[in-house]
Amino acid sequence: MELNTGLLMLKRICSSISLLLLFLSASAQAGLMVSEQKVRLLPPSAPNTAAYMQLMNHTNKPMELVGVSSDVAERTEIHTMVEHNGMMRMQQLTSLVIEPMASVALKPGGNHIMLIGLKQPLSAGDEIAITLEFADGSQHTVKAKASAEIDAKDSGEHHHHHHHH
Numbered sequence: 001m002e003l004n005t006g007l008l009m010l011k012r013i014c015s016s017i018s019l020l021l022l023f024l025s026a027s028a029q030a031g032l033m034v035s036e037q038k039v040r041l042l043p044p045s046a047p048n049t050a051a052y053m054q055l056m057n058h059t060n061k062p063m064e065l066v067g068v069s070s071d072v073a074e075r076t077e078i079h080t081m082v083e084h085n086g087m088m089r090m091q092q093l094t095s096l097v098i099e100p101m102a103s104v105a106l107k108p109g110g111n112h113i114m115l116i117g118l119k120q121p122l123s124a125g126d127e128i129a130i131t132l133e134f135a136d137g138s139q140h141t142v143k144a145k146a147s148a149e150i151d152a153k154d155s156g157e158h159h160h161h162h163h164h165h
């Protein structure tokens, strides 16, 4: 009797450990490389700002970004720019696909992450955590530095071929 109860407990502990491991392995998007992440630093009165980065998919399957979140803003959205009556306007995207072995640039004038309703003004050099959520349920949190100097040329390339750092 004693022994059986002990075994049962051990089994329970083992299955919770494997569940935990399963959870941990699913929580990070493997094969994703993020670089050049920055948040545009605007005057303190600005309620919103944008974040930019390069997303590289180093796997042979497409990755679909379906959501973004950050504690610094009330809402965080994926945006793109579209032309409307000769004017460039922002439009929300519900998803953004990163093709296998390719990269997508989030950059000024193009796709970007919108931080809407900043809870407090940002300062130069602040490291802002942004969580990227993918269609397969995985998440990837990156830190983006607040900077007033954002050069569109910085992250201009669409097809970054495989390079290692």
Ligand SMILES: [Cu+2]
Binding pocket: 050, 079, 080, 090, 091, 112, 113, 114
């Ligand atoms: Cu926007």
